[in-house]
Amino acid sequence: MRRVQGWIEANLDRHINRLQRLVRVPSISPTGQQMAEGAETTAQLLREIGCQVVEIVPTSGFPVVFGEWQAGQPYTLVIYAEYDVMPADEPAWKVKPFEAALVDEPGLGRVLMGRGARNQKGPLVSILNAVEALVALDGKPPVNLMFVFEGEEELGSRHLPEFVEKYADRLKRADAMLAPHTHMNRQGEGLLWAGSKGIIVMELEASGQKWGRGPVGADAHSCYKAFVDSPAWRLVQALATLVSPDGNRVLVDGFYDAVLAPSAQDDALLAAFQDRFNPDFLDMGITRHIEDVHGLELMRRFFYSPTLNINGLSGGYAGPGIKTLLPAAATAKLDLRYVPNQEASDLIAKLRGHLDRHGFPDVELRVLGQSDWSATPLTSPVVSAAMSAYRRMGREPQVWPRNPGSIPFWIFNRAPLNLPFASAGLGHAVRSHAPNEFIVVDGNAQVFGLAQFETSLAAILYEFAAASAHA
Amino acid sequence: MRRVQGWIEANLDRHINRLQRLVRVPSISPTGQQMAEGAETTAQLLREIGCQVVEIVPTSGFPVVFGEWQAGQPYTLVIYAEYDVMPADEPAWKVKPFEAALVDEPGLGRVLMGRGARNQKGPLVSILNAVEALVALDGKPPVNLMFVFEGEEELGSRHLPEFVEKYADRLKRADAMLAPHTHMNRQGEGLLWAGSKGIIVMELEASGQKWGRGPVGADAHSCYKAFVDSPAWRLVQALATLVSPDGNRVLVDGFYDAVLAPSAQDDALLAAFQDRFNPDFLDMGITRHIEDVHGLELMRRFFYSPTLNINGLSGGYAGPGIKTLLPAAATAKLDLRYVPNQEASDLIAKLRGHLDRHGFPDVELRVLGQSDWSATPLTSPVVSAAMSAYRRMGREPQVWPRNPGSIPFWIFNRAPLNLPFASAGLGHAVRSHAPNEFIVVDGNAQVFGLAQFETSLAAILYEFAAASAHA
Numbered sequence: 001m002r003r004v005q006g007w008i009e010a011n012l013d014r015h016i017n018r019l020q021r022l023v024r025v026p027s028i029s030p031t032g033q034q035m036a037e038g039a040e041t042t043a044q045l046l047r048e049i050g051c052q053v054v055e056i057v058p059t060s061g062f063p064v065v066f067g068e069w070q071a072g073q074p075y076t077l078v079i080y081a082e083y084d085v086m087p088a089d090e091p092a093w094k095v096k097p098f099e100a101a102l103v104d105e106p107g108l109g110r111v112l113m114g115r116g117a118r119n120q121k122g123p124l125v126s127i128l129n130a131v132e133a134l135v136a137l138d139g140k141p142p143v144n145l146m147f148v149f150e151g152e153e154e155l156g157s158r159h160l161p162e163f164v165e166k167y168a169d170r171l172k173r174a175d176a177m178l179a180p181h182t183h184m185n186r187q188g189e190g191l192l193w194a195g196s197k198g199i200i201v202m203e204l205e206a207s208g209q210k211w212g213r214g215p216v217g218a219d220a221h222s223c224y225k226a227f228v229d230s231p232a233w234r235l236v237q238a239l240a241t242l243v244s245p246d247g248n249r250v251l252v253d254g255f256y257d258a259v260l261a262p263s264a265q266d267d268a269l270l271a272a273f274q275d276r277f278n279p280d281f282l283d284m285g286i287t288r289h290i291e292d293v294h295g296l297e298l299m300r301r302f303f304y305s306p307t308l309n310i311n312g313l314s315g316g317y318a319g320p321g322i323k324t325l326l327p328a329a330a331t332a333k334l335d336l337r338y339v340p341n342q343e344a345s346d347l348i349a350k351l352r353g354h355l356d357r358h359g360f361p362d363v364e365l366r367v368l369g370q371s372d373w374s375a376t377p378l379t380s381p382v383v384s385a386a387m388s389a390y391r392r393m394g395r396e397p398q399v400w401p402r403n404p405g406s407i408p409f410w411i412f413n414r415a416p417l418n419l420p421f422a423s424a425g426l427g428h429a430v431r432s433h434a435p436n437e438f439i440v441v442d443g444n445a446q447v448f449g450l451a452q453f454e455t456s457l458a459a460i461l462y463e464f465a466a467a468s469a470h471a
Numbered sequence: 472m473r474r475v476q477g478w479i480e481a482n483l484d485r486h487i488n489r490l491q492r493l494v495r496v497p498s499i500s501p502t503g504q505q506m507a508e509g510a511e512t513t514a515q516l517l518r519e520i521g522c523q524v525v526e527i528v529p530t531s532g533f534p535v536v537f538g539e540w541q542a543g544q545p546y547t548l549v550i551y552a553e554y555d556v557m558p559a560d561e562p563a564w565k566v567k568p569f570e571a572a573l574v575d576e577p578g579l580g581r582v583l584m585g586r587g588a589r590n591q592k593g594p595l596v597s598i599l600n601a602v603e604a605l606v607a608l609d610g611k612p613p614v615n616l617m618f619v620f621e622g623e624e625e626l627g628s629r630h631l632p633e634f635v636e637k638y639a640d641r642l643k644r645a646d647a648m649l650a651p652h653t654h655m656n657r658q659g660e661g662l663l664w665a666g667s668k669g670i671i672v673m674e675l676e677a678s679g680q681k682w683g684r685g686p687v688g689a690d691a692h693s694c695y696k697a698f699v700d701s702p703a704w705r706l707v708q709a710l711a712t713l714v715s716p717d718g719n720r721v722l723v724d725g726f727y728d729a730v731l732a733p734s735a736q737d738d739a740l741l742a743a744f745q746d747r748f749n750p751d752f753l754d755m756g757i758t759r760h761i762e763d764v765h766g767l768e769l770m771r772r773f774f775y776s777p778t779l780n781i782n783g784l785s786g787g788y789a790g791p792g793i794k795t796l797l798p799a800a801a802t803a804k805l806d807l808r809y810v811p812n813q814e815a816s817d818l819i820a821k822l823r824g825h826l827d828r829h830g831f832p833d834v835e836l837r838v839l840g841q842s843d844w845s846a847t848p849l850t851s852p853v854v855s856a857a858m859s860a861y862r863r864m865g866r867e868p869q870v871w872p873r874n875p876g877s878i879p880f881w882i883f884n885r886a887p888l889n890l891p892f893a894s895a896g897l898g899h900a901v902r903s904h905a906p907n908e909f910i911v912v913d914g915n916a917q918v919f920g921l922a923q924f925e926t927s928l929a930a931i932l933y934e935f936a937a938a939s940a941h942a
Contacts, residue, residue, distance in 0.1 A: 156793075197694070201793045208757070216756035222806050223668070223875040225780040226772045227760045232781035233710075233718025240711035245830075247704025285687035286679070289698045301697045309696040310703035311796050312787030317804060322627075322672045322840050324806045325782050333788060335693050335795045359716075369793050404694040 001392055005455040007133045012451055016102070016112065016441060018045060019125040019450075022083070023100035023114040029084035029154045035062045042083040042149050043067075045125065049132040051147065057166070059159035062151030066167065069131075069145040075468040076144040077382070077461065078177040078412060078419065081124035082153035088115035092435035102441065108428075109442025109449070118429030122439035123180040124149060126427065126450065130457040142465040146174055156369050157408035168416055175468060176382035177412040177419045180457050182427035182439060188446030189276055190395040190456075192386045193423040195402030196409050198373035200336045200344055201311070203366045204355075206235035207329035210362040215328040219316060222324040232315050232330040238360040239332055242351075243308060248290050250308045252354040258342045262304050266401060269378065270299045273398040303401050306338045333368070337406070340375050371406040374413035376420040381467035386424035388467065389459035393426055393452065424460055427453030472863055476926040478604045483922055487573070487583065487912060489516060490596040490921075493554070494571035494585040500555035500625045506533045513554040513620050514538075516596065520603040522618065528637070530630035533622030537638065540602075540616040546939040547615040548853070548932065549648040549883060549890065552595035553624035559586035563906035573912065579899075580913025580920070589900030593910035594651040595620060597898065597921065601928040613936040617645055627840055628879035639887050646939060647853035648883040648890045651928050653898035653910060659917030660747055661866040661927075663857045664894040666873030667880055669844035671807040671815055672782070674837045675826075677706035678800035681833040686799040690787060693795040703786050703801040709831040710803055713822075714779060719761050721779045723825040729813045733775050737872060740849065741770045744869040774872050777809045804839070808877070811846050842877040845884035847891040852938035857895035859938065860930035864897055864923065895931055898924030 008015065022045065027038020039056050046054045046067040053068040065083065088097035095101040100114040116122070134141050148171075150160050164171060183191040208214035213229035220228060243250055250256070262270070270277075274296055289298060315330025317323035338347055348367060355363050376383055378399060390397040403423070412419045428447045429439035443449030448456070479486065493516065498509020510527050517525045517538040524539040536554065559568035566572040571585040587593070605612050619642075621631050635642060654662040679685035684700035691699060714721055721727070733741070741748075745767055760769060786801025788794035809818055819838060826834050847854055849870060861868040874894070883890045899918045900910035914920030919927070 199795070201795065213759050213761075214757070216758070218756075220757075221876065222778075222780045222782060223808065224757075224773075225778040225808070226776045226875060227764055227769050228757055229759075229761055230718045230781060232784060233714055235784075236707055236710045236781070237714075237716050237718060239704075239707045243704055243708075245708050247701045247708060285689075286685065286691075286695075286699055287687070288684050288700075290684075290700055293698055298698050302695075305697045307693075307696040309693045309701060309795075309797055310707070310787060310801070311693060311794060312789040312798065313703060313706075313784040313801055314789035316781060316783030318783040318785035318789075318802070322804075323782060324670070324672065324780075326780055327783065330781070330784055331789070333793075337694065337696070404697060405692065406694075 001455050001459050003137060004133050004458045005451055007137055008129065008451045008454050015129040015450065015454065018129065019112060019122060020100035022121045022125055023116050024098055026098045027084050027151065028087050029062055029152055030087055035084065035151055038083045039063045039065050039151055045128055046147060049128050050135055057163060059162050061155065061159040064151065064160070064163045065147070065149040067147035068170070069141060071140040071144050073142060073144050073465065075465055076146065076174045077464055078146045078148055078171060078174045079127055080148050080177055080179045080412060081120045082150045083121065083124060084151045084154050085116040085119070085121065086154050086433045090435040094436055103438070105438065108440050108444060108447060111438040111440050113436060113438040115437055117437050117439040118182055119432035119437070120153065122427065122429055123182060123425060126454045127180040127457050130454040130461070133454065134458055134461065142461050146171065153408065156371065157411060160408060160411050164411055164417060171417055174419055176380065176464065177421035178382060178460060179409065179421065179423040180425045181423050182429035182453065183424055184426045184428045184448055186428065186447065188395070189398055190390045190426045191398045191400055192390070193400045193403045194378055194383050195375035196373060196407040197402055197404055198338045198342070198344060198410070199371050199406035200338070200348060200367060201333070201369040202336070203331055203333050203368060204235065204238065205329055205331045205364045205366070206231040206238060206362070209329070210364060212362070215326055217328055219328050220326040222326045225326050228326060230326060232327050235315065235330040235332060235363065238355060238358070238363045241358045242354065252350050254350055255347070256306070259306060260340050262300050267296065267300070269399055269401065270296055270303070274299065276398060302404050304339055306336070306342060308334060308336050311335055338373060340373055344370055344372065371408060372410035372414055373402070374409040374421070375402065376413065376422065380420035381471045382420050382422045382464055385463035385467040386422040386460050388463040389456055390426065392459050393456050395426060425453060426456035472926050472930050474608060475604050475929045476922055478608055479600065479922045479925050486600040486921065486925065489600060490583060490593060491571035493592045493596055494583070494587050495569055497569045498555050498622065499558050500533055500623055501558055506555065506622055509554045510534045510536050510622060516599055517618060520599050521606055528634060530633050532626065532630040535622065535631070535634045536618070536620040538618035539641070540612060542611040542615050544613060544615050544936065546936055547617065547645045548935055549617045549619055549642060549645045550598055551619050551648055551650045551883060552591045553621045554592065554595060555622045555625050556587040556590070556592065557625050557904045561906040565907055574909070576909065579911050579915060579918060582909040582911050584907060584909040586908055588908050588910040589653055590903035590908070591624065593898065593900055594653060594896060597925045598651040598928050601925040601932070604925065605929055605932065613932050617642065624879065627842065628882060631879060631882050635882055635888060642888055645890055647851065647935065648892035649853060649931060650880065650892065650894040651896045652894050653900035653924065654895055655897045655899045655919055657899065657918065659866070660869055661861045661897045662869045662871055663861070664871045664874045665849055665854050666846035667844060667878040668873055668875055669809045669813070669815060669881070670842050670877035671809070671819065671838060672840040673805050673807070674802055674839060675706065675709065675805060676800055676802045676835045676837070677702040677709060677833070680800070681835060683833070686797055688799055690799050691797040693797045696797050699797060701797060703798050706786065706801040706803060706834065709826060709829070709834045712829045713825065723821050725821055726818070727777070730777060731811050733771050738767065738771070740870055740872065741767055741774070745770065747869060773875050775810055777807070777813060779805060779807050782806055809844060811844055815841055815843065842879060843881035843885055844873070845880040845892070846873065847884065847893065851891035852942045853891050853893045853935055856934035856938040857893040857931050859934040860927055861897065863930050864927050866897060896924060897927035
């Protein structure tokens, strides 16, 4: 890959500038700001690297930028990323978040700091730069490419399925999907994901309105508790039935029935990087884990366990000091993370049934959002290609069977497309959705810079062509 | 009382103006606005009616206005009220809240509308006007008087005990306390209170910090629930142990031990006005009460039952939409209303012990505020005087053994003063702490106007002198 990396290094200033151009467009989907400009700039970058077909495809929400590069190759890869970002109004920014400044970061040399540098404009532009390099060197990419750059990832990809349905005939011709990402950690190790957990976000609400007891509509003075029921206590009692006293085992009948436990092979995969498994999140000041698990058992839970978590509690008065109310309603926001082969509709029905059977038919369960799980066999060419590419770049991959969060890979991985996929790339970047987000440009002996990141993406394309041919 | 009422009616414009002068001073204790002016105007009104000793007594907070009128009578009454008010920044005001405008209110004739008209400047000025009338007619009041007008009632009377301690020698010479209040409802019935419930307001907090499990300090991403404990679930489980599944019976050992159940005599008192017991609060859209109680049993619970209520729940994300957090802490604000002979310190110790025994020693219990109960025997001269005065004014009293809320009467009623007391007065006023607060000036056939309210207060003073002599 030295040849590719050499070409990229010779063109690095232009590559950096390309990323700066996209970061400088504040395409903030939660506020709707400059989304059209974000789509247009993304399309322009696709045209610049020579993509033959570039379309800005309207959806019921923000458009998808679609590109197609028919290179006459036997295999086809979908590249997925997003051009929308979160707002950047946190006061802690030390640069203007949409200026894409190059900043010296101790130990890492220059970094490009700005909203979207990591999530996801950095990876989006880097794969385009990598393709440009391959075309410059080889005349064409080693695989046919379809680019799907959506504008609603930060809104839960709510209209991406609409696009996929519309473009299903073309997308079905693909063999796999690649989601480029800065998967190198500060220790210089390379992760990759072959799936993600599913998530259902919901609200449980107890109210006088629905219950037929307690205050209706407006909160009452708390002295009336002497003869008026409390929806807040009702919510507490309903919630308490859902989990074990330690808050960790879900007590809903059949909740765990469809969970696929990790196989011996899965365990072996985890054991392979158990000693190196030390993501940033493990440094959260958490002194003891659930049941004091650690090592392999911690990893098994992280990757394979469904969870039911309280995101937030609300109802009545929560300000400073005192306000003696008997609240008319109380709400818990919950997220339920689920895994193969659990199904969302089945889990929601089981939760509803649990509440009904425990005497809480009036406690409302409202689904606020949902994203399905995804899963690719590790023997799939796109996964083995990413693993080979990492090794060619001198790094032994940490293969995460799935991302423990929720990522819209299911839209490609489940019906109707059923594409195998990998999320991969040896770049280093930090602080998604947070102040001073950056992607490394220079790097150091352990941590790759931007040229190596782009080279690793080029390597994945080469390896995918090769692995597909051998599969 | 026709003579007194005639004199008051002849002087009513001046009496109205006196109330307007005090309402026009925005002595808002929660913001500290014009509190010195409020105290000065109150002192000025005391001097105007001829009170011999008037002092503005500094405390660690806002001052108490103290007045003493040694009339050479055998009995002495403390008059308690406050000159501070709540803010009036609600947009729904239809007059300027500190202009004390006279407004026509359908069916009630003129009312004086403004912040404090009901709570508590109306009653404060009305008792001064009543005393003025008695002095004009009789040369002196029928009882010796001590006025205690505090400036921190809306702040929980936090420095009133400090004043009472300082003036204890003088105050102990009193035989009883009278808290003038607009106790006539819209049906023209007269209530009086001979006590109040106690209240403890507290917070329960579960946190990773105290627990040694779960996120510490900052919330974590909710995907870590797979191996990180949840303080929010812990709070839910701790709360759920405190009450019965219906949320109504407190399950803390010994919680009800010291509760004095209503005697047959108490029940008879309630039964006497059971058919007329229809306070505004019963029209809250509440369709069913706890255990479907009604009538006498509802009244027994309202006046005699301690309660444990959730004022509010908070923790994690409670805004619109979705934020998948694993909160580092969660909090419930609770109020515990208690009755004779329960004691606050004992109840707090029992709650703490309950949490400890149920495995929640880390769940913090923080007391945010407290106000003790008060209780006066209905045979006490000050209560029977108020009852007689009501009857002389043509109204059969509804004697509430206690106010079901919390009122700082305990500061006079419990040690060191141990004064019997009544809260009484046949005026009509509405909307404490709310927009368009008013006190009735004209009234109608059922509802007394300001002159009758003042007359009823004068009648209580006469009757107290008489009842004390017979006691």
